[in-house]
Amino acid sequence: MLLFWERGYDTVSVRDLTEAMEITPPSLYAAFTDKQTLFEEAVEAYAHRYGGYIREAFETQPTAYRAVRNLLAGAAVQQTLPGLPSGCLILNGATNHTVASENVAAGLRARRTDTATLIHRKVRADIESGELPADTDVRALAAFAATVWQGLAQLARDGYGREDLEGAVAVAMAAWPGARQ
Amino acid sequence: MLLFWERGYDTVSVRDLTEAMEITPPSLYAAFTDKQTLFEEAVEAYAHRYGGYIREAFETQPTAYRAVRNLLAGAAVQQTLPGLPSGCLILNGATNHTVASENVAAGLRARRTDTATLIHRKVRADIESGELPADTDVRALAAFAATVWQGLAQLARDGYGREDLEGAVAVAMAAWPGARQ
DNA sequence: CTAGTTCCGTAGTGGTCGCTACGGAAGTGG
DNA sequence: CCACTTCCGTAGCGACCACTACGGAACTAG
Numbered sequence: 304m305l306l307f308w309e310r311g312y313d314t315v316s317v318r319d320l321t322e323a324m325e326i327t328p329p330s331l332y333a334a335f336t337d338k339q340t341l342f343e344e345a346v347e348a349y350a351h352r353y354g355g356y357i358r359e360a361f362e363t364q365p366t367a368y369r370a371v372r373n374l375l376a377g378a379a380v381q382q383t384l385p386g387l388p389s390g391c392l393i394l395n396g397a398t399n400h401t402v403a404s405e406n407v408a409a410g411l412r413a414r415r416t417d418t419a420t421l422i423h424r425k426v427r428a429d430i431e432s433g434e435l436p437a438d439t440d441v442r443a444l445a446a447f448a449a450t451v452w453q454g455l456a457q458l459a460r461d462g463y464g465r466e467d468l469e470g471a472v473a474v475a476m477a478a479w480p481g482a483r484q
Numbered sequence: 485m486l487l488f489w490e491r492g493y494d495t496v497s498v499r500d501l502t503e504a505m506e507i508t509p510p511s512l513y514a515a516f517t518d519k520q521t522l523f524e525e526a527v528e529a530y531a532h533r534y535g536g537y538i539r540e541a542f543e544t545q546p547t548a549y550r551a552v553r554n555l556l557a558g559a560a561v562q563q564t565l566p567g568l569p570s571g572c573l574i575l576n577g578a579t580n581h582t583v584a585s586e587n588v589a590a591g592l593r594a595r596r597t598d599t600a601t602l603i604h605r606k607v608r609a610d611i612e613s614g615e616l617p618a619d620t621d622v623r624a625l626a627a628f629a630a631t632v633w634q635g636l637a638q639l640a641r642d643g644y645g646r647e648d649l650e651g652a653v654a655v656a657m658a659a660w661p662g663a664r665q
Numbered sequence: 666c667t668a669g670t671t672c673c674g675t676a677g678t679g680g681t682c683g684c685t686a687c688g689g690a691a692g693t694g695g
Numbered sequence: 696c697c698a699c700t701t702c703c704g705t706a707g708c709g710a711c712c713a714c715t716a717c718g719g720a721a722c723t724a725g
Contacts, residue, residue: 310580310581310582311579311580311581312580313494313495313580314494314495314580314581314582314585316711316712316713317712317713317714318711318712318713326673326674327673327674327675328674328713328714328715329672329673329674329675329714329715329716330672330673330674331714332713332714332715333672333673337713337714338713338714394638395579395580396580397580398492398576398579398580398641399491399492399493399494399495399576399577399578399579399580399581400491400492400495400580401491401495404495412642415642416642440651440654440655442647442648442651443648443651443652443654443655444651444655446639446644446648446649446651446652446655447632447651447652447655447656449635449639449652450631450632450635450636450638450639450649450652450656451628451631451632451635451656452635453634453635453638453639454630454631454632454633454634454635454636454638455631455635456638457575457631457634457635457637457638458627458630458631458634460579461593461596461597463627466623467623467624467627468627468631470621470623470624470625470627470628471624471627471628471630471631473621473624474621474624474625474627474628474659475628475631475632475656475659476659477658477659478655478656478657478658478659497681497682497683498682498683498684499681499682499683507703507704508703508704508705509683509684509685509704510684510685510686510702510703510704510705511702511703511704512684513683513684513685514702514703518683518684519683519684
């Protein structure tokens with residue numbers, strides 16, 4: 304998982320994996336079927352261990368503002384954890400992929416879409432409840448939140464630290480409708 | 485260039501390149517020395533053809549607000565050009581790379597850092613001129629602008645259209661200090 | 666103790682990687 | 696017309712890719 308997190312699917316070889324696990328190729332194939340299945344299990348473990356902040360943000364927070372704030376604040380923390388690779392496996396794990404790995408990339412894209420849908424739904428719910436004005440541009444606001452969320456992962460990979468990302472999140476949340484009224 | 489733009493450095497093979505150019509490997513090596521040099525020339529051509537909006541934003545606009553607005557608006561356009569790959573070669577060209585391609589990734593990272601520096605300097609200049617208040621958090625504001633810029637490229641790759649990105653940019657610019665006073 | 670099963674590492678499979686030695690064709694100068 | 700240079704494609708280099716057939720060791724059951 305750490306190897307995939309750091310370098311991505313296609314750029315990690317089975318040899319890299321077997322050496323890191325200190326096993327031989329037949330053992331790896333007996334345990335995980337093939338490289339793609341191993342990757343998907345690694346992604347699932349990653350989502351469970353490091354992606355909990357996403358579901359938590361949307362399930363525990365009453366408004367879209369607070370949910371997105373927690374989403375971004377959580378991303379700033381999770382993507383700059385000391386001793387772990389920077390960035391996000393699901394956001395960056397198959398940015399560059401061969402034609403043969405199209406379905407691997409599609410799997411990650413589906414997970415990203417899931418989060419985008421959560422944002423979208425939360426904003427719409429706010430409009431229905433009156434928390435946000437009826438003329439709010441849902442698409443724009445949801446796209447903005449997704450943009451910042453994914454941008455944070457990029458900056459983390461380029462070496463930005465947690466404080467930098469948290470500063471960016473603080474600025475971003477000021478863009479939220481009503482944040483400064 | 486289109487191949488690298490679409491898939492990235494390590495995930496495009498010399499064979500892919502020679503077939504697209506309709507030449508044989510020896511011709512490619514005679515013309516471009518090796519794969520890495522070809523990639524760097526492709527990046528240079530890309531920056532020249534599609535990256536002009538960046539320099540233009542910072543050179544022609546008087547304030548950081550307007551420079552960043554033009555940077556993000558330009559990104560929304562350039563990264564969703566019809567008939568061309570989505571996203572940005574410099575932002576996404578070597579997100580996933582092998583250890584052997586570390587220097588290729590470093591070259592792209594340096595170009596990203598250049599833009600981040602442009603943002604940073606423009607914000608500081610605004611503070612010195614009094615356009616922005618003296619207590620403005622330069623790092624946070626610059627990190628925010630870089631986050632949105634890079635996030636737009638991610639969303640473009642996931643299929644978001646120009647209108648979505650422009651909506652996100654409009655929301656983002658509302659976060660700028662003084663934008664809603 | 667022996668027969669059977671499970672385990673797992675050795676040693677490859679065919680295929681693709683980035684890259685190049687070399688030879689025949691085409692063009693040039695005397 | 697001939698010698699020479701330039702060009703460029705054929706064919707293949709060693710290395711690595713994802714993946715696996717197979718054999719010997721170790722453990723288990725009778």
